[in-house]
Amino acid sequence: MTFLIVGGSGFRGTELVRQASAAGHTTVATYATKPGSSSLTVWRHLDLRDAGNLDAVMSEVRPQLVINVSSGSAHWPTTAEGPIRLAMAAAKYGSRIVHVSSDAIFSGADVHYDESSLPDPVTPYGAAKAAAETGVLAVHPKATVARTSLIIGHGRSVHERLVHDLTAGLRDGILF
Numbered sequence: 001m002t003f004l005i006v007g008g009s010g011f012r013g014t015e016l017v018r019q020a021s022a023a024g025h026t027t028v029a030t031y032a033t034k035p036g037s038s039s040l041t042v043w044r045h046l047d048l049r050d051a052g053n054l055d056a057v058m059s060e061v062r063p064q065l066v067i068n069v070s071s072g073s074a075h076w077p078t079t080a081e082g083p084i085r086l087a088m089a090a091a092k093y094g095s096r097i098v099h100v101s102s103d104a105i106f107s108g109a110d111v112h113y114d115e116s117s118l119p120d121p122v123t124p125y126g127a128a129k130a131a132a133e134t135g136v137l138a139v140h141p142k143a144t145v146a147r148t149s150l151i152i153g154h155g156r157s158v159h160e161r162l163v164h165d166l167t168a169g170l171r172d173g174i175l176f
């Protein structure tokens with residue numbers, strides 16, 4: 001299969017490129033500011049705020065599967081609007097799409113959450129992620145939304161370091 005990994009230069013994207021390649025898939029990975037270092041993939045510049053850029057990449061790659069692991073923190077045009085634009089393009093080109101969301105769409109007020117739980121974000125980042133997944137599912141009925149919590153790995157992720165610092169009492173604050 002041909003995968004388009006949007007945000008392939010990021011923390012999650014780097015591992016996805018590695019695993020997809022190891023599984024024998026062809027990948028094209030995107031970056032917004034700087035290509036990643038992996039030589040296992042083909043790199044393309046993609047800014048999800050730019051519909052023309054997106055259409056050019058989709059038209060060239062024609063992926064069977066789009067995996068969206070881009071992140072623009074709380075920046076609404078990137079984090080909320082960008083994935084919806086991407087899902088519309090995936091529908092246009094007949095691609096499946098997996099959109100990676102976050103448990104930040106929930107306030108944490110409830111003890112248990114499941115797939116039927118409605119978003120009640122309390123941060124701008126959570127609100128943008130909630131808007132994105134709602135829009136993605138509306139414009140691409142076969143889209144898959146995967147909500148993750150903290151992604152851990154090699155210890156160099158900003159988010160992972162922040163959580164370690166918070167749990168160790170080295171700093172105060174909320175995530176995002």
Ligand SMILES: NC(=O)c1ccc[n+]([C@@H]2O[C@H](COP(=O)([O-])OP(=O)(O)OC[C@H]3O[C@@H](n4cnc5c(N)ncnc54)[C@H](OP(=O)(O)O)[C@@H]3O)[C@@H](O)[C@H]2O)c1
Nearest residue numbers: 007009010011012031032033034047048070071102150151
């Ligand atoms: N990390 C976590 O613990 C965690 C927890 C829950 C959910 N998530 C979700 O998992 C996904 C991956 O997170 P991550 O930590 O791997 O993110 P990340 O390391 O911050 O990587 C973000 C990626 O998005 C790209 N990007 C930034 N602005 C863009 C734009 N306007 N258009 C297209 N691409 C853009 C970046 O490209 P450049 O680097 O070139 O700018 C980079 O490739 C995100 O959707 C995030 O919300 C992550």
